[in-house]
Amino acid sequence: MEATKRSRTRQVFCGGVAIGGDAPVTVQSMTTTKTEDAAATLEQIARLADAGCEIIRCAIPTAQALDGFEAICASSPLPVVADIHFDHKLAIEAARRGAAALRINPGNVGSFDRVDAIIDAAKAAGIPIRIGVNAGSLDKQVEAMDGLDLSEKLVLSCESFVEHFRERGFEDIVLSAKAHDVVTTLATYRSLSERMPDLPLHVGVTEAGTLRQGTVKNACGVGILLEEGIGNTMRLSLTADPVEEVKVAWDLLSSLGMRRRTPELVSCPTCGRCQVDMIPIADEVSRRLESIAAPISVAVMGCVVNGPGEARSADIGLASGRGEAVLFAHGEIIRKVPEDAMVDELMAEIESRFC
Amino acid sequence: MEATKRSRTRQVFCGGVAIGGDAPVTVQSMTTTKTEDAAATLEQIARLADAGCEIIRCAIPTAQALDGFEAICASSPLPVVADIHFDHKLAIEAARRGAAALRINPGNVGSFDRVDAIIDAAKAAGIPIRIGVNAGSLDKQVEAMDGLDLSEKLVLSCESFVEHFRERGFEDIVLSAKAHDVVTTLATYRSLSERMPDLPLHVGVTEAGTLRQGTVKNACGVGILLEEGIGNTMRLSLTADPVEEVKVAWDLLSSLGMRRRTPELVSCPTCGRCQVDMIPIADEVSRRLESIAAPISVAVMGCVVNGPGEARSADIGLASGRGEAVLFAHGEIIRKVPEDAMVDELMAEIESRFC
Numbered sequence: 001m002e003a004t005k006r007s008r009t010r011q012v013f014c015g016g017v018a019i020g021g022d023a024p025v026t027v028q029s030m031t032t033t034k035t036e037d038a039a040a041t042l043e044q045i046a047r048l049a050d051a052g053c054e055i056i057r058c059a060i061p062t063a064q065a066l067d068g069f070e071a072i073c074a075s076s077p078l079p080v081v082a083d084i085h086f087d088h089k090l091a092i093e094a095a096r097r098g099a100a101a102l103r104i105n106p107g108n109v110g111s112f113d114r115v116d117a118i119i120d121a122a123k124a125a126g127i128p129i130r131i132g133v134n135a136g137s138l139d140k141q142v143e144a145m146d147g148l149d150l151s152e153k154l155v156l157s158c159e160s161f162v163e164h165f166r167e168r169g170f171e172d173i174v175l176s177a178k179a180h181d182v183v184t185t186l187a188t189y190r191s192l193s194e195r196m197p198d199l200p201l202h203v204g205v206t207e208a209g210t211l212r213q214g215t216v217k218n219a220c221g222v223g224i225l226l227e228e229g230i231g232n233t234m235r236l237s238l239t240a241d242p243v244e245e246v247k248v249a250w251d252l253l254s255s256l257g258m259r260r261r262t263p264e265l266v267s268c269p270t271c272g273r274c275q276v277d278m279i280p281i282a283d284e285v286s287r288r289l290e291s292i293a294a295p296i297s298v299a300v301m302g303c304v305v306n307g308p309g310e311a312r313s314a315d316i317g318l319a320s321g322r323g324e325a326v327l328f329a330h331g332e333i334i335r336k337v338p339e340d341a342m343v344d345e346l347m348a349e350i351e352s353r354f355c
Numbered sequence: 356m357e358a359t360k361r362s363r364t365r366q367v368f369c370g371g372v373a374i375g376g377d378a379p380v381t382v383q384s385m386t387t388t389k390t391e392d393a394a395a396t397l398e399q400i401a402r403l404a405d406a407g408c409e410i411i412r413c414a415i416p417t418a419q420a421l422d423g424f425e426a427i428c429a430s431s432p433l434p435v436v437a438d439i440h441f442d443h444k445l446a447i448e449a450a451r452r453g454a455a456a457l458r459i460n461p462g463n464v465g466s467f468d469r470v471d472a473i474i475d476a477a478k479a480a481g482i483p484i485r486i487g488v489n490a491g492s493l494d495k496q497v498e499a500m501d502g503l504d505l506s507e508k509l510v511l512s513c514e515s516f517v518e519h520f521r522e523r524g525f526e527d528i529v530l531s532a533k534a535h536d537v538v539t540t541l542a543t544y545r546s547l548s549e550r551m552p553d554l555p556l557h558v559g560v561t562e563a564g565t566l567r568q569g570t571v572k573n574a575c576g577v578g579i580l581l582e583e584g585i586g587n588t589m590r591l592s593l594t595a596d597p598v599e600e601v602k603v604a605w606d607l608l609s610s611l612g613m614r615r616r617t618p619e620l621v622s623c624p625t626c627g628r629c630q631v632d633m634i635p636i637a638d639e640v641s642r643r644l645e646s647i648a649a650p651i652s653v654a655v656m657g658c659v660v661n662g663p664g665e666a667r668s669a670d671i672g673l674a675s676g677r678g679e680a681v682l683f684a685h686g687e688i689i690r691k692v693p694e695d696a697m698v699d700e701l702m703a704e705i706e707s708r709f710c
Contacts (some may be wrong), residue, residue, distance in 0.1 A: 216603055
């Protein structure tokens with residue numbers, strides 16, 4: 001059911017990465033370096049690619065950024081989306097200089113003539129356009145309507161822009177209509193999916209706040225949509241290092257059982273019955289698992305109550321008592337190990353079995 | 356629709372805190388101090404209460420913890436739930452010594468005679484019992500059944516235990532059946548809500564991993580359930596300071612528009628068009644907002660693109676350009692402020708308008 005809803009959209013390509021149709025939900029982010037500084041931006045893109053980012057977006061705020069943008073496109077390991085606001089000439093130029101896609105908010109480009117010039121440039125370059133709409137870039141006529149809430153205005157603005165693009169013969173569209181609150185986000189994307197079921201959707205909660213609040217808003221807002229089969233690619237905005245956005249996105253995909261890239265860590269919350277200090281152990285295992293690419297489930301339990309029962313369901317696990325620990329794999333005890341070597345032993349076992 | 360699903364449950368009371376029926380979804384946590392150390396535990400409970408925790412649970416792993424537990428119950432500002440595994444005598448004693456509720460996993464108590472002794476003790480004390488089931492504490496007969504997945508075994512175990520409690524004439528039940536993965540959690544709680552619509556549900560994803568992964572799993576898993584109207588009280592397990600569990604729980608409730616306790620911060624993700632370094636500014640505002648109890652929406656934007664449009668929807672906002680910033684309130688510009696004083700000015704404005 002869910003897969004059907006997502007896969008009934010058209011498929012477009014951003015560089016070599018498919019969005020929509022039967023493609024998996026992809027992970028995007030946006031660089032925070034100055035695009036003028038191609039070297040710093042490429043370094044950040046490399047870090048993002050390592051973390052699992054699949055599409056990257058760079059801002060082009062001024063014409064001075066275009067040379068940097070071109071150099072970035074030439075060397076980036078990921079397809080690069082040009083992020084344009086206001087100035088249609090920058091979009092046209094970005095399409096010529098190697099953008100894998102354009103992201104524009106038609107509502108802030110100024111006139112439909114200018115939007116049309118962007119459409120023609122994208123068509124000539126053979127690249128898709130993401131149509132973005134937010135509270136600050138609604139269709140002017142829709143914005144002026146009475147009696148509509150923000151969600152309804154976002155959806156009607158999208159419909160109006162999409163209709164214009166289609167009249168111009170342009171179909172390689174990805175749609176986004178982000179709000180900074182989850183309730184509006186859910187109402188908006190559910191309605192977009194219902195009313196334009198053939199268009200791939202870029203999902204996310206925007207301006208979501210600092211790391212913890214932004215993680216909660218995105219995991220809950222985007223998680224609800226993805227679980228309903230809505231959303232083809234995502235960018236989870238956090239006011240933090242963009243690598244964190246990518247990590248949260250992958251945590252979300254693996255939590256929902258949709259895609260997994262790295263090991264899943266199952267670790268017990270500590271409690272008054274805990275016989276070892278779990279937090280540093282779980283943190284150390286988590287850190288060391290970051291270099292493991294196998295999509296396995298690893299349990300780290302510090303408690304005789306839940307440890308043995310729960311760790312059994314993991315591919316490999318550690319249940320720790322007083323001064324010693326037990327290694328499990330697929331429900332079988334491998335051996336006892338001393339407490340001070342248990343993380344090393346666990347990692348060695350993972351390396352030998354799964355890497 | 357959603358409200359109906361949640362509110363059709365019975366209502367039980369944990370101390371003065373209502374769970375189920377028309378009560379709001381409440382936030383729980385569990386102490387990580389030794390229950391034997393009443394002073395340290397009460398100090399942690401005070402920090403948790405400050406963060407918005409409404410019900411607290413303490414482990415009673417041995418008889419030595421009972422004196423501490425009694426002292427904690429006598430002085431705690433929050434109702435205290437006794438967390439008991441294996442030993443029915445500890446549960447009976449905890450009920451006598453001031454527990455506001457008992458949490459047991461009937462599947463690990465040993466025999467139905469012992470469970471009955473716990474039920475009788477709770478009845479005598481006039482307190483509810485949370486029936487917990489997890490992969491390690493299934494009903495033995497259900498566990499042995501072939502062809503069922505974990506979710507089905509969790510649900511059938513719950514039904515079997517609930518039937519037993521009801522035959523004994525005990526109805527003050529809260530149910531939980533936690534798994535460490537979101538997919539099983541969703542299937543299990545949806546089924547519990549469908550099959551036993553009158554029972555209040557305690558929701559959460561257990562052993563959810565370290566801070567980031569655990570936050571994502573809980574925000575997404577519990578968020579999906581709450582949005583569907585499932586869940587009456589929650590504990591979001593994180594391998595971290597339990598205060599973090601409470602903060603994430605409140606972020607989730609406010610993200611879903613269900614309850615709000617503190618200001619909501621709307622801040623833009625930084626990008627290459629950003630004219631100020633947003634991360635420390637947003638972090639500073641976030642930190643300073645923690646002392647504000649008003650449920651207002653505060654925007655901190657570092658960009659001329661989205662700033663003015665988005666900040667307008669906030670109760671109060673700051674949009675920052677080069678060297679200066681603009682304060683907004685309810686869509687109206689209040690005044691320009693110098694960049695180095697903008698956070699102070701914002702906080703002063705919040706204090707004067709909302710506190």
